[in-house]
Amino acid sequence: MLVHDEGGPREGASTMEGQAPNAADFIDEAPATDGWLLYGHTHQDVPDGTDACSVNVGLDAWNLHPVSETTIIDWFTKANAHR
Secondary structure, rough: OOOOOOOOOOOOOOOOOOOOOHHHHHHHOOOOOOOOEEEOOOOOOEEEOOOOOOEEEHHHHOOOOOHHHHHHOOOOOOOOOOO
């Protein structure tokens, strides 16, 4: 599900080690959601989102190539291994 929401920051969002280098630039604009968040068109050059439940699927984050569903699932699995 893709979400666009003008609400407040994504619940639980915080800048943490291993986050995107520019996470602080967009953390207050990340939509609130209770599930997984796939987003793009941010010109962010890494897939890391504001937390382990969000991933940038834009081309800029994946060497200008479309990202597969399998790769996204693998990314979420790795990002949430500590939970």
